Ligand SMILES: Nc1ncnc2c1ncn2[C@@H]1O[C@H](COP(=O)(O)OP(=O)(O)O)[C@@H](O)[C@H]1O
C-alpha cells in the first residue's frame with residue numbers, strides 16, 4: 001500500500017493540454033473517485049500514474065518515491081480499465097494467475113494466491129470455467145481478481161462498471177467497496193457517474209478540461225462547491241446569479257448572504273407548496289411544469305419565469321397532487337443556500 005502524489009502535472013497532446021498543472025494527493029489506503037465529463041483528462045491522469053504516459057511537466061510519486069524512471073511493470077499498480085479483456089482460451093484461474101506467472105511465481109504459490117483472491121471476489125469454485133461461461137458481473141470480478149492478485153500498492157480503475165446494467169452495477173459497487181476495505185489498497189476510481197462516486201469514495205476530485213476544479217471529502221464538495229460547475233457536477237443544483245437581475249421571479253422573497261458570485265440550492269432542500277410559505281424562509285413563486293413520480297419521491301420541474309426552471313425533489317408522499325400548470329411556491333431554509341465563489 002502507498003500514497004500517490006501528483007505534483008503540477010501537465011500533459012500535452014499537440015496543442016491540447018489534456019492535463020493542466022494538476023496537483024493531487026491520494027492517501028494511503030484511501031478510495032478516491034475522479035469525476036469529470038468526457039474528455040476532461042481522467043484516463044490521461046491514470047495513464048500518467050501507471051507510467052504509460054510521461055508528463056511534460058510535474059512529477060508523480062508513489063510511496064514518496066519519484067517514479068519517472070520506473071517502468072509500468074515495476075510500479076506495482078493493479079489496473080482494471082473500461083475495456084478490460086480476459087483471455088478467452090484461458091480458464092478463470094489462469095486468467096487471474098497470469099500476472100503471477102509472468103513474474104515467475106512458483107506454481108504452488110500461484111495456486112494459493114489465486115484461490116485466495118477468487119474467494120475474496122466470491123468466485124471460489126469457478127476457477128476451471130472459461131470467461132464465456134460466466135455472467136457479465138462474474139467476468140468483472142475475474143478482472144478485478146486479476147488486478148489485485150499481485151498485491152499491488154495502488155489500484156487504478158477506469159470506469160470499470162460502466163458497461164453493467166444498473167442493478168448489477170449497484171451490486172458491484174458494494175462488492176468493490178468491501179474488497180477495497182478488506183485489502184486496504186490505495187484506490188483511484190474514474191467515473192462520470194456522481195452517484196457512484198458518492199457511494200464509493202472517501203475523497204473525490206472533479207476535473208474539467210484537464211484542470212482540477214476541486215478535491216475533498218464528498219460531503220465537503222457537495223456542501224461547499226467552489227464554483228457552479230462543481231455544484232452542478234456533483235449532484236444537481238439550482239443556481240441563482242448574484243446580484244439577482246431586477247426581472248428575477250417577481251414576488252420572490254429572498255434573504256441571501258453577501259459576497260458570493262452565485263448561489264446554489266439543492267433540489268432536495270426545496271419544499272413545494274400551493275400557497276406562499278411562512279415568511280421566515282426564502283420563497284420563489286413559479287409554475288409547476290412537470291411532476292414525475294418515482295417510488296419514494298417525485299421529481300418536479302418548476303418554471304420560475306424568465307426562461308428559468310428549477311428542479312425539486314419532493315419526498316412527501318402525502319402532498320396533494322398538484323396538476324401540471326398549477327401556480328406553486330418553492331421555499332427553503334436560509335442554511336440551505338449554498339454560496340458559490342467570491343463575488
Ligand atoms: N493519445 C492521445 N492523443 C491525442 N489526444 C488525446 C490522447 N489521449 C487523450 N487525448 C485527448 O485528451 C483529452 C482528455 O482525454 P481523456 O483523458 O481520455 O478524457 P476522459 O478520460 O476524462 O474522458 C481529450 O480531449 C482527448 O481527446
Ligand SMILES: [Mg+2]
Nearest residue numbers: 042043044158
Ligand atoms: Mg476516460
